Each structure stands twice: as structure tokens, then as C-alpha cells.
Amino acid sequence: MRFQLSEDQRALRNGVREVLARRFGPRELRAAADGPPALDRALWRALGDAGFFALRLPESEGGVGLGLPEAVLAFEEAGRVLLPGPLIATHLAAGRVPGAATGETVVTAVDGGLVEWLTEADVVVGSAVPSGAGAG
Template sequence: MRFQLTEEQRALKAGVRELLGRRFGREALRAAVDAPGRLDRELWRALGDAGFFALRLPEADAGVGLGLPEAVLAFEEAGRALLPGPLVATHLAAGRVPGAATGETVVTAVDGELVEWLEAADVALGEAAGAVPLRSVDPLTPLHRTPADAGGPAPDPVATLLTAAEQLGTAVRVQELAVQHARTREQFGQPVGAFQAVQHLCADLLVRTETARVAVYAAAVTADPADIAAARLLADEAAVRGARDCLQVHGGMGFTWEADVHLHLKRAWVRARRGGGGTESEELLAAHLVA
């Protein structure tokens, strides 16, 4: 399949990146890390004003009137920027929960036994009664665990795909960070990128990222559950393994709070636990192949 973004899609992607760069740059990211659990409501409303949550709502319902491919591009940029908050749940609630489309209402949802940003949300979809705080590996994603028997609805394929898009964004960003560090960091009088082992790591980052990109973009066009499952598996791998390889390129520096790489790895770990990933996607693909 040949897949090229239209001029309008490229403009949308660039516009979201510009908005997030202006409203949630590195300084804002660091401020968010220093205030875990606090959701920036002003930023949330700015996302609503930009149409982030209403991208797929019809224009007749005060939405933007775009489709799943455009939503995927927006969520890819959100993942690249490490934008915190229950983005997927609020996006899916637009048109169903008053205020979600405009960013006035923050919506989260129970996902299996976990729920993200429960205390900061105005609305929690699913049975969240009795949920208890859970120490999260990611300082920008507070978690609660629901009672084991509470469960939750089956993963929404759109939610699975939008999570894959966020993972793709992380894969893209850690690839950029690895290449930038390999070009500028010097050891033994030359850039570390001159060493073959580092070159191989960067090449693997590129291959996994572009493979995931093709799968995610194609799934956004077909909206086929099997395509979405495959895209999710590839995107999870590209994000998690990509962040780990980026850490290797950075060496010990990558584990420090001064570097952003470990934040991407921790967010990728948390996203990979969301519904629709891992075993769930593997089982769906296996059933599809058997059928």
C-alpha cells in the first residue's frame, strides 16, 4: 500500500506539533514532572479550542468533521510531546459527555483493573468505585487499581489504535533523541555515532519506527480490527525497545532526571499495559489467522 499524507493532513500534523511545542514545551514538561497528579486545565481547554477532542465529531455537532487517520496523526504528535492526561478517553467521550469536546470536562475510563488520572478527572466511565492509588512508574500518569472483580468493557478498537499512535510518537521522538546525541556527544575525539555499535542501534530504531508507522497509518485507513491489533503490537515494540535503545546510546546519562529519554520509556511501559495491547492483540491476530 502506498500511503502519502495529503497537504491538509501534513498541515494538521504540523499545526498540532506547533501548538504542543508552544503550550507544552520542555519547560512545561519539567514543571509537570515536578507536580505529579496535577492536570493543566488551561492546556486541556486549549486542546479543546484547537479541536483535538472533537476531530472526529461531525461539523453539524460542532466538531471538526475529520476521520480516524487525522486523529491518529494528532495523537502521534501528543505521544511525541509526552502530553499527559487521559487524552484517549476524553477524545472518545466527545459528543457523549458534555464538555468533553471543548476540553471543559476531563474524562477518564476504567481499563481492565487500571484507571488513569482518576482524581483529576471530572467523569470516570466504567466502575471505578473502590479504586485505590497505585504507584506509577511514570510520574506523568497517576494510576488507580480497581477491585479485581470490577473489570471493564472490552477494549475499543479506536482506543487501541489511538494508543498505538501515541506509542508511535514516542518511537519517533526517541529516534530523534538518539540520533541527535550520537551526532553531538564525543568520545575518544569523535562523535559516538562513528562507532558501529551505536550506528546499529540507530538503524534498528529507524526500522522499527517506520514499520510501526506504516502499520498504524494503514490501520487508520482500513479500521480493520486485525490491522489495528498488528499496529498496536508493532507500535508498542517500537516505543519500548526504541526507548531502551535510546538509553543505550545515551549511556548512563540517559537514566538521569536531566534527560527526557527515561520519561519516554516509562510512559511507553504504562501505555503498553492499556487494553488492546500485548496478549489481547496477539489473541485477536491468532483468531484472525485461524479463521
């Protein structure tokens, strides 16, 4: 088993790092660290154009067709710059919610009754009602 990144994986990591550096520089990083997080829709669409949300979506469905290790590398780079937004929910919705893969639609998810990024989201997936509630 290889524990070294492949050349393609290093290129992906560097490409994501470059996209984020161009759009989310030191000033934005400081603002993200110091203030309430804000979602930049232009950056979100740029991430979609770069294939960020469609990394694991098969090519036959308009995605990049990569695996979980490559997605982890991309999300690691997003974490490096404290990129705000419902990244994982949008990523997981690619292929199921129109526009999620391209960054045109911001998707958030219900997490135990909490819905982060609710005011910024176009779509909320999941249910705030516990399973079995209301049955009687």
C-alpha cells in the same frame, strides 16, 4: 492506496505541533519525563479550542469531522511531547459527555479496574464491576 500524507494532513500535524510547542515546551517536557504527571487544565481547554478532542466528531455535532488517520496524527504529536492526561478517554467521550469535546470536562475511563487520572477527572466512564458480578 496512498501512503503519503495529504497536504491537509500535514497541515493538521503541523498545527497540532505548533499548539503543543506553544503550551508544552522543553521545560514542561522535562518535568513530564522526570516527575509525576500533572494535568494542566488551561492546556486541556486550549486543546479543546483547537478541536483536538473533537477531531472525529461529525461537524453536525460540533466536531471537526475528520477520520481516524487524522486523529492518529494528532495523538502522535501529543506523544512526541509526552503530553500527560487521559487524552484518549476524553477524545472518545466527545459527543457523549458534555464538555469533553471542548476540553472543559476531563474524562477518564475504567480499564480493568484501574482508573488513571482519577483525581483529575470530572467524569469516569465504564464500570469497575466485572460483567456478571453480583448476579446470583
